[in-house]
Amino acid sequence: MPVRKVNKFDIIKQALNLFRTQGYHRTTMANIGTACGLLKGSIYHYFTSKEDLMRSVLEVLREHYREKVFVYAYDEQLNSEEKLKLLGEKCIDVFANGEGACLMANIAMETNNVVPEFRKPIKGFFDDWVDALTHIYRERYSDDAALFFARESVCAIEGAAMMMRIYNDKNYLLKAHEMIMGKFEKASKEALMS
Template identity: 30%
Template sequence: MPKIKTSKEEVLKKVIPIMRIRGVQNSSLSELSKVCGIQKSHFYYYFNNKEELVKEVLATVHSYFNHNLFKIIKNDTLSLEDKIKKMKLLMYKIFGVSSGGCIMANTALETIHLDPIYKKEIRLFFQDFISGLQQLLEINYTEEEALNLAEQMVQDIEGGILLTQVYDDPKYLNNAVSRMEKIITNK
């Protein structure tokens, strides 16, 4: 394999889609290095071990999702309906059928009962997801109602993602996102 100079960000960008689809256990460093076009040893330049790589993958996905979700939510120039439209596009981009679903839920399902090493980052992702939805809901609901509804929406969306993957049918995610939209707009 020829030597290719690549950045940590480029490595993560190539690794994330593979890990989203194949999971932690089924993604070997050898396979990931081939996808990145680098030597396996090059991973150790950026990451001490596979666990550190996975933590960085989860942190990167979390950061990307947060940045984009809260950019929408905090944009005072957008109407509530426009915020929802942009959020729907973000969710379809991140959780869509072809991308393997939600890497956080996939990693949690695969690893949490064996070794909770990734639990903290996964929890933070879902807490922020709930918090973002809660902020939108507080326009029409009390703080407590908004929190309960936000938790229900995240559960519904994650269930929709799972069923979309199981049945290869986006209707489950579409239905969950439609329910989210109705609840947020209180219509």
């Protein structure tokens, strides 16, 4: 196999795709090397182990969500409905189009009891997501209620993403987003009436 020049991010990107499609345990460093056009041993110039590479994948993915998805929750140019709508649409796009879709939840389920060092970055990702939604919901709810509805929304989207994958039907995600928006809009109307 001809060896080509790649950088650390190229390896992370290929590893993300393989971990997403094959899972953590079924993906080997040799698979990643092949996907990158590298010999397996060349990856060790960048990462000390598969666990080290996976941690980097999780960190890059978390940062991507912070910068490209969760950021809408904090955009003060938008009202709360616009923030929630945009955040939901971005999540749907990411989940439906495969870019890191379900990876955090899948890796959590696959490795939780086997590779506990992945818990921290995975938990951090979900904390970021809940924090973003809580920030939006606080505009309509008490702090406790906002946190509750944020967690409920993450569960609804993650569950819908799983169903979408099982049934190959994006409507599960769309309906979950509609449900979340409907509940938020109802709370907004009730707040205006009181």
